[in-house]
Amino acid sequence: MDSQTDFASLKLAQPLLRAIADSGYSQPTPIQRQAIPHVLQGRDLLAAAQTGTGKTAGFTLPILHMLAAAGRASKPGRPRCLILTPTRELAAQVEDSVRTYGKYLPLRSMVMFGGVNINPQFTALRSPVDILVATPGRLLDHVGQRSVDLSGVEILVLDEADRMLDMGFIRDIRKVLALLPAKRQNLLFSATFSDEIRRLAGDLLHDPANVEVARRNAPAEIVEQSVHLVDRSKKRALLSHLIGSQRWTQVLVFTRTKHGANRLAEQLGRDGIEAMAIHGNKSQGARTRALGAFRDGSLPVLVATDIAARGLDIDQLPHVVNYELPNVPEDYVHRIGRTGRAGSPGSAITLVEPEERKLLTAVERLLGRAIPQVEIAGHTGWSGKPETEPEHPGEFRARTGQRPARSGGAPRNAGSGRPAGTGSGRNRGRGPAPARQDGRGDGHRGREFQPNRGARG
Numbered sequence: 001m002d003s004q005t006d007f008a009s010l011k012l013a014q015p016l017l018r019a020i021a022d023s024g025y026s027q028p029t030p031i032q033r034q035a036i037p038h039v040l041q042g043r044d045l046l047a048a049a050q051t052g053t054g055k056t057a058g059f060t061l062p063i064l065h066m067l068a069a070a071g072r073a074s075k076p077g078r079p080r081c082l083i084l085t086p087t088r089e090l091a092a093q094v095e096d097s098v099r100t101y102g103k104y105l106p107l108r109s110m111v112m113f114g115g116v117n118i119n120p121q122f123t124a125l126r127s128p129v130d131i132l133v134a135t136p137g138r139l140l141d142h143v144g145q146r147s148v149d150l151s152g153v154e155i156l157v158l159d160e161a162d163r164m165l166d167m168g169f170i171r172d173i174r175k176v177l178a179l180l181p182a183k184r185q186n187l188l189f190s191a192t193f194s195d196e197i198r199r200l201a202g203d204l205l206h207d208p209a210n211v212e213v214a215r216r217n218a219p220a221e222i223v224e225q226s227v228h229l230v231d232r233s234k235k236r237a238l239l240s241h242l243i244g245s246q247r248w249t250q251v252l253v254f255t256r257t258k259h260g261a262n263r264l265a266e267q268l269g270r271d272g273i274e275a276m277a278i279h280g281n282k283s284q285g286a287r288t289r290a291l292g293a294f295r296d297g298s299l300p301v302l303v304a305t306d307i308a309a310r311g312l313d314i315d316q317l318p319h320v321v322n323y324e325l326p327n328v329p330e331d332y333v334h335r336i337g338r339t340g341r342a343g344s345p346g347s348a349i350t351l352v353e354p355e356e357r358k359l360l361t362a363v364e365r366l367l368g369r370a371i372p373q374v375e376i377a378g379h380t381g382w383s384g385k386p387e388t389e390p391e392h393p394g395e396f397r398a399r400t401g402q403r404p405a406r407s408g409g410a411p412r413n414a415g416s417g418r419p420a421g422t423g424s425g426r427n428r429g430r431g432p433a434p435a436r437q438d439g440r441g442d443g444h445r446g447r448e449f450q451p452n453r454g455a456r457g
């Protein structure tokens, strides 16, 4: 069988190959092909890879292989492998993968994260555990209670290390590192490489192998993006109209705040559209239920904040709506990267109120091109301040149809992908001052990655 041949050539054990075949994977993804041999050799690894590349199997498969091959019996509360993740959802998903791929191996895994009762975790830690997947805060709670013993960790994984730093976990991570045995294998996965990540990698990794994969897609290039200029007071009606008239059955809507997410979910409910909000104030149970219903198609609309959406394994969506633009333009790229299914690009629609004009300009600078604007009769348009008034001359050319001179090529018009039937919309070619001169403009921060060899601190 193909799947066996390809994964088998990576020299993974039979029980893993069986589990892979059960999962229906026919070929390793590029990150898996590159990372697995290094990990199996026992090397430290610095991997530039985003969610959606198959990175989770890229580390769980070789780890399971090595732990099974070593054949040592695990002890209660004393894991041999520690996987740290930024969010509860990611922790749960990673541990799911460990279970899925390890189902024919006699290895035990456990997941722990905050926001849930700690007592069942105490109970679980009284049993042997080989692989512990944890968020840093709750792990340190257990360390404080002496319910977990990290002195037996042979392999450490930092998954989505950039997100962990974004979320302020650096001190917790360093505390955890101090508790680990000096001799161990370290794997660091990150989508982006800031100076802080490089410093952490330099301190942590010994002569690491470097692997880098292009992101699964360059969302800014293939996602059908459009903007509706709309007054704040009309956003909700427009969203309900879009969902109803397009018969969207699975749409992820982003708001800036938790409160905004709650309110919007309620308002959509009053419009007869079933929606749930997912954010940090929700209990783990509520989050899991909402996510489950959204995944299986019984809940058409999930309203999320950026933080809550991080680590959710819900990319490949048909539709993403930015109900509000993020304060950080890079978050726009993360958000829209969740759309697009095999063979069909997703749509990313952004509702922009007058006060968000500068945020839109910032996003367009990052993309290196304008996002087509689409009108919907009776729904879009700004009242009040005229839209054409440029804040900085040359920066904002809405409605003039004029393109500024660009050195990076004419703006590609993703508007050919304007969602069918969004009214009598016309795409307006306009552009911000181009920020990039390379014509790439895919907002791909991952490519800033440079191998960091042996820069140990």
Ligand code: AMP
Binding pocket: 025, 026, 027, 028, 029, 032, 050, 051, 052, 053, 054, 055, 056, 057, 313
């Ligand atoms: P990840 O980047 O680890 O979040 O994985 C993204 C998705 O790819 C998950 O839904 C995996 O189940 C799936 N996946 C992982 N490895 C493969 C593979 N070799 N072939 C097809 N799908 C895969």
